[in-house]
Amino acid sequence: MTQNQRSATSLRMKQMIEELSNIARKAGAAIMEVRRKGFDVYNKDDKSPVTAADIASNKIITEHLAKLYPEIPVLSEEGIKIPYDERKYWKEFFLVDPLDGTKEFIKDNGEFCVCIAFMRNNRPVLGVVYAPTQDALYSGSIETGAKVSKNGKKSVSISTAPPVEGEGxxxxxxxxxxxxxxxxxxxxxxxxxxxxxxxxxxxxxxxxxxxxxxxxxxxxxxxxxxxxxxxxxxxxxxxxxxxxxxxxxxxxxxxxxxxxxxx
Structure with missing residues (x-):
């Protein structure tokens, strides 16, 4: 990859992170509104729970992605089930969990989030995770590094911290x-x-x-x-x-x- 190609890829990733972050925040706000009003719990065919918050978040995410990236398909937990014979040819797609931690949402312990990943060649190359109860937005790609924004503040870089030998x-x-x-x-x-x-x-x-x-x-x-x-x-x-x-x-x-x- 040439320097120009690397720069173009990095720029695309930065723009996508900004756009997906905005979508995740909007989806998170919809989830919190359902949480405030109260909700019923239903079981899907696989017996996993689903609520109005899952559906509302999915609607916001898929509609915004369709407007911004009409050429990129979306595979979502709450979306239309797409046959493998169709999706196996995808080079790029979005992989979405509109409300990850539905059980935590039902328990009301605050440990749930919105997950949006951009996939290329069946690898997650960019991700956004938004935890609305904490107002914590995590994002990252190899080109841009990983960052977190908490309570609406400017994003700061984050990195893993391997364990110190002998400390557990x-x-x-x-x-x-x-x-x-x-x-x-x-x-x-x-x-x-x-x-x-x-x-x-x-x-x-x-x-x-x-x-x-x-x-x-x-x-x-x-x-x-x-x-x-x-x-x-x-x-x-x-x-x-x-x-x-x-x-x-x-x-x-x-x-x-x-x-x-x-x-």
């Missing part, structure tokens, strides 16, 4: 999806602290140096991990499958196996 590791794990395999995995690790959290916020805690390790053994879906992975990798971290290989996306079955996130 801070482990972040799922609040609503504990796994018996986690205890076995951690048995050989010097654990200084266990930090439970909901949704893709776990990726962000590692990305900003507040945790060192996020092992996941229970299943997730691709839209649960893509934006967080993009931010994590932009901050200097790594995410691999349990087999140590690169984590796959745009699979025929969008269900994820386990993974290990490291600072």
């Amino acid at each position: 590791q801070i482990i972040v794990g799922s609040r609503s999806h504990p796994s018996p395999k986690l205890e076995e995995y951690l048995s050989d690790i010097n654990v200084a602290q266990m930090k439970p959290a909901g949704s893709a916020i776990k990726f962000c805690l590692v990305a900003e140096g507040k945790a060192h390790l996020y092992p996941r053994f229970n299943p997730t879906m691709e839209w649960d991990t893509a934006a967080g992975q993009a931010i994590l990798e932009a901050a200097g971290g790594t995410m691999r499958g349990l087999d140590g290989e690169e984590f796959p996306y745009n699979k025929k079955n969008l269900r994820n196996d386990g993974f290990i996130v490291k600072a």
Whole structure:
């Protein structure tokens, strides 16, 4: 890639981060409005919960993406299910979870977020995660690095912080999806602290140096991990499958196996 091509790519990523950040904030505001008014909980065909907040957020995100990027398809948890025979040819697409952490939203513990990832060649190359109860907006791409904006303030750069030898590791794990395999995995690790959290916020805690390790053994879906992975990798971290290989996306079955996130 030439210097001009790198500059053009970086400029595109910066513009996309700004636009996706604005969309995520609008979606977050819609979620908070539903939260304020109250809501019913329904079960989808797969028995997972859905609320009016999921639907409202999805509507805002997909409509804005269609206006800004009509040439780029969108794969969303709450969107139209797109056949693999169609999407397997996509070179670029947006992967969206309009309300990641629906169970946390229902519990009203504040640990939910909006996730939007830009995918290229089935890799998450840019991500935006917005946690509306904290007014915390995380974003990142390899070209621009990782940043966070809290309480509407100017974005600041963030990076992972590997554990100091001998001091133990801070482990972040799922609040609503504990796994018996986690205890076995951690048995050989010097654990200084266990930090439970909901949704893709776990990726962000590692990305900003507040945790060192996020092992996941229970299943997730691709839209649960893509934006967080993009931010994590932009901050200097790594995410691999349990087999140590690169984590796959745009699979025929969008269900994820386990993974290990490291600072």
